[in-house]
Amino acid sequence: MSDTDGTTLFHQTMPFTEKLGVEVLEHGREAVRSRIAWDESLCTLGGALHGGVLMSLADATAAVCAFLNLPEGAQGTTTVESKTNFLRAVRSGHAVATSRPLHAGGRFIVVETEIRDDAGKLVGKVTQTQAVL
Numbered sequence: 001m002s003d004t005d006g007t008t009l010f011h012q013t014m015p016f017t018e019k020l021g022v023e024v025l026e027h028g029r030e031a032v033r034s035r036i037a038w039d040e041s042l043c044t045l046g047g048a049l050h051g052g053v054l055m056s057l058a059d060a061t062a063a064v065c066a067f068l069n070l071p072e073g074a075q076g077t078t079t080v081e082s083k084t085n086f087l088r089a090v091r092s093g094h095a096v097a098t099s100r101p102l103h104a105g106g107r108f109i110v111v112e113t114e115i116r117d118d119a120g121k122l123v124g125k126v127t128q129t130q131a132v133l
Contacts, residue, residue: 048089077130093118
């Protein structure tokens with residue numbers, strides 16, 4: 001089920017996510033979930049979703065998670081570090097990213113994102129540090 005308010009938030013604050021076709025499934029302080037549909041135009045020659053597409057999905061999802069966990073008076077965040085481990089390819093269906101805050105401090109917010117396929121298998125894991133602005 002789509003979260004239309006969340007999808008609008010993504011597309012207004014990060015227009016690139018609209019170009020990619022990112023759809024938000026849920027958004028809140030504890031978790032943000034979004035997905036992208038497999039499309040041949042987003043793939044490598046082998047038919048797998050490109051790693052950069054998966055990283056973009058994770059980065060956008062984590063950014064909204066960090067934003068929703070900003071301390072009072074902060075204006076935004078920016079990614080200062082991101083580490084990705086790819087575990088399997090997505091060759092059909094959707095890639096679904098779920099971001100959760102690991103640490104929400106006054107200077108940095110650390111978010112962990114899992115990317116899974118439609119079968120629920122882990123595709124990748126991203127740990128990201130966002131500086132508080």
